[in-house]
Amino acid sequence: MLNKKLGCFELIGCDIIIDENYKPYLLELNTNPAIHTDTSVKKEVITDTVHSCLDIVLEIHKNHMNRLTKLKNCTNKL
Numbered sequence: 001m002l003n004k005k006l007g008c009f010e011l012i013g014c015d016i017i018i019d020e021n022y023k024p025y026l027l028e029l030n031t032n033p034a035i036h037t038d039t040s041v042k043k044e045v046i047t048d049t050v051h052s053c054l055d056i057v058l059e060i061h062k063n064h065m066n067r068l069t070k071l072k073n074c075t076n077k078l
Contacts (some may be wrong), residue, residue, distance in 0.1 A: 009057045011050070046064075 013033025016024050035050065037043035 009053065011053055 009035065011029065012033035015027040015030070017027055018024050035046050037046050
């Protein structure tokens with residue numbers, strides 16, 4: 001089970017194999033995936049993945065802070 005903690009996130013690596021019928025099989029999940037960019041393909045994929053992950057984390061944080069601000073404004077009016 002993944003624990004949630006505001007302001008924290010974890011990038012999890014998934015190893016998947018695809019058979020001849022394009023059916024995916026999950027081989028393993030890595031809680032500490034290697035993010036070495038020692039090839040051009042890895043550099044492109046890993047860089048895009050990390051940027052996308054950070055975009056999602058920052059959007060969630062922004063939405064959470066907006067909800068807290070709205071809640072505070074509502075309670076101040078009472």
